Amino acid sequence: MSNFPTHAVDWVIIFRESLPGVDPAQAISAWNNLTARLQAVGLVFKTRKLDADRLSIWIHCPDELLTREWHKECVNDWLNDVGLPRDSPIASLPDDQKPSSRLVLSPAQRLRLIHDLLVQPYAEGGVGLLVDMPIAPTPAGERTESVGGKYVEALLTPHDKDFDKRWIKTWSQKWILSRSDLDSIKDVFGENVALYFSFLQFYFFSLVLPAVVGVIAWLANDAYSPVLAIVMSIWSVLTIELWKRHASYLSVRWATRNASKTLRSRPGFKAEAVLVDEATGEKMRYYSPVQRWRTICSVTFPALVGSILALSVIIFAVVSLEIFFNEYYNGPFKMVLGLLPTVVYCAALPLVTAEYNKIARKLTELENRPTVSDHQNSLSEKIFLSSFLLIFLSLLIISFVFIPAADVLGHYLIQLGFIGHFNSSAALAPTVLQLRVFFFFATGQVVNNAVEVLLPMAMDKVNKAIERRKDKQVVGNMDAEEIELIEQIRTELAKPEHDVFAEYSEMCLQFGMLAVFSVVWPLGPLMCLINNWVELRSDALKICQATRRPIPVRAENMGPWLNNMQLLAWLGSVVSPALVFLYRNWDVDAVASTQSLARLPQVILAVFIWEHGYFLCQHVVRLILASFVPEGDIIIRRAQYVAKHAILSNAGITASISDSQILSEAAAIKEASLDRISGTVHEAVSANQE
Known part of the structure; x- marks a missing residue:
């Protein structure tokens, strides 16, 4: 001491x-x-x-x-x-x-x-x-x-209060982050946080073109525009490839190039034995890869599949009940019953997500990964899978099950006795999908920002009020500076840890929504552009006032989230053309199933051509960029x-x-x-x- x-x-x-x-x-x-x-x-x-x-x-x-x-x-x-x-x-x-x-x-x-x-x-x-x-x-x-x-x-x-105040004040007086601003973030919070803010700003600027094209399509009332679909496919490729180059430059500028090679041992790694390395003669902690794969195959995979299936069933049931009460049911309390599934789902969602995350963390612990990066990558993939299902599954079910087969479902419900009659000409229309996409891009992002920033800040005030009521007698003599630090530690201990992976997850899923469902509501890119301008500032405020100080970590890129973005961009090349050729010029008076079956061949052909065009575009972009040093x-x-x-x-x-x-x-x-x-x-x- x-x-x-x-x-x-x-x-x-x-x-x-x-x-x-x-x-x-x-x-x-x-x-x-x-x-x-x-x-x-x-x-x-x-x-x-x-x-x-x-x-x-x-x-x-x-x-x-x-x-x-x-x-x-x-x-x-x-x-x-x-x-x-x-x-x-x-x-x-x-x-x-x-x-x-x-x-x-x-x-x-x-x-x-x-x-x-x-x-x-x-x-x-x-x-x-x-x-x-x-x-x-x-x-x-x-x-x-x-x-x-x-x-x-x-x-x-402990947070550096002086820097936090300067950072928030600086952000309130400028529109974009300069290189010196990013360097300051890197010097105080570490390269991983600075890299996230650099990505968020890069992503923000990349949205300008699709936002302009989307506004034009919306003004022209061009629903399910093939032009917007083409622009979004090219945009997704350019955004990913250009970001790779920019991240490569930042890794050189911040001296983190190849930082992933310096693998940090994970504190929770449980070694079976300590062996001698045949090449170097050094002692190394050893865990059998056979045992790890046995755990993955016998425990992790079945539990993960079971959790995913349970989550999928819950989502399908909620969407089915919501569609049934809003579109097919004509009995008493129609409005209340139509809202009830969504209200219950939204109320239960945090609990379901928290339980799934607990299971994911426990399964990842059982895998006993030896390094921090391996552990984080495995955990992030599990959490990304659940986030993907929560956001995309309901939209995909509505897009390719409920709307195309609306009349079939109606007649089936009549046979089961759930409804007395059904008008095929008033069946489910693509406007239902548009409303859901609108909710994500507009209302959902506003609510998410409020939950991310305002709720933790409110809880912080509540915790401070509770602490003031407690008896804080301490043992020993403490000067004024020590008492102030104790108060700061108590305050920050009540806050959650900052998780940059959660920030990347949010942006990755937003990117996927744009790549897959922008054609449904053309103003989506504009809403994301506005949201990300706010996000740049709200995330800074959240770090300074709503979470603990981030643990500095060297990073050369986004880790597994870059692969997830590439996967979602590919998914957009499959789903986006299918939506365009399925719902463009949709006749609301025609029978849904007949209309869908008639368009099925051109949908399949469009998906086949579009997907190959996506990979060709990706190859051409990489060739062009490779010619510039x-x-x-x-x-x-x-x-x-x-x-x-x-x-x-x-x-x-x-x-x-x-x-x-x-x-x-x-x-x-x-x-x-x-x-x-x-x-x-x-x-x-x-x-x-x-």
Whole structure:
């Protein structure tokens, strides 16, 4: 334990002093293990009482330890070709980040390095902190890898209130984020958050063209416009491919290129044994892939399929009841009964979604993925599947079941005795689908923004009011700054964690709705354009006031959400032409099933041609873009050239170079002492061995 100023607190661990039904001696043991591990890695900390049942551990990382961790990361990045190519682990670093000078890092870099040190397994030089998770049994003969477990309620870092105020004020006075604004976000919240805001702004600008075309189609009263469908298919391809190039540039600019190669071990990974790597001779934690696939096939897949089927049945039942009461039923309480399924569904949806997410998280835990990225990718795919069903399934059922077979369903209901008569000429029409799409693009997004931002802020005020009524007597003497920090920790602990994956999920599903159903309501792109302008600001407000401070994570792209966007773009190339050729110039007086069957051949032909056209467009766009050298590639090639020349020069080999600027850059890189490099590597290896 140590004394350090309150403003120097990096991370805060919330420790439960007891657990229901657990021997108090275990809490003492967990506390001793945790504090001993913190001291072993070199972190300093002090403890303050948070309330009657919890302690807060304020952690600070000394400069010497932070410098060591930073240069260990530099070595690891150099070995994995992360960031710009260079001839040594410290070559081409800024002067204030060279070993000979006092290290100067951004707040996000500092917090990320310390967070990684806290959660890394003990065998890799970290604390091995587990947050609100049971500690797995340790293989025989091995020391305990993890500490904390269920006794650690949370790990958080306090918000920088001054930056939050400046950021919100800046956003209120400008229309778009500049590069310097994104760099500021990156420096405070990390590359993953900055990348999300960069994507959101890029996506916002990409919507201008489809919004203009959609407004023209709406003014021309051109329902199910083939022109809009073509524009949206091309737009979806261009948006994805251009974003890939822009994300590649950002990964170079922010030195996160190939960051996915530096795989972080997952704190909750449960090893079956510790084996020796045949290639390197190093010890590694091992879990049998056969066992993992056995779990996936026998537990994960059946449970996931069962959950998806149950969710699909619920959605189908709700849509069926809503269609029945609104379109076929003519008895008493028609209006009330027509609204009842939707009201019940909307009320139950948060509970159903929460339960599904719990199941998805539990199934992903059972898969026992070894790295953080593998775990997140597996979980995100499961959650994306449920979100897709909740939004798209009802629209697809209405589009290709209820409307085309409206008269058949009506006569079937008569035979079953549910209705007395049915007028085929007044059957379900495409306007029902248009109303649902309108609800998503207009009403649904407004409600979603309110739930995302206003509800957490309201709950925050409620929690503050509750806290003010509680007895907050603390043990020990505390100065004014410490009392203020305690209040801030209590406030932020009541807030949810920030989840950038949920933000990507929302934008990904919106992109899919545009690619698939824009032809149904042409003003959809305009509504999304307006929504995303608001979203850029509301997400900033949400991060600053409605969630905990994000954990900084390096990211080079959107992860699995880019693949999900490509899948939805392909789905749009199938569904969009089917809707155009099925419902364009729909005759509301004709029999629905007869009309649908008559149009079926041209629908199938249109889908076949459109899908192939989509892949052809994708190929052509990639060929065209490949002929233009990306800005990031130029920077990489230049760095490679300088690094190679420095290596040749160190080896005593002279190269013929005409560019004097390149020569001076190479000479500057040579100044990095090989002794200093080897010392850094030796220090990193020694720290790992300890």
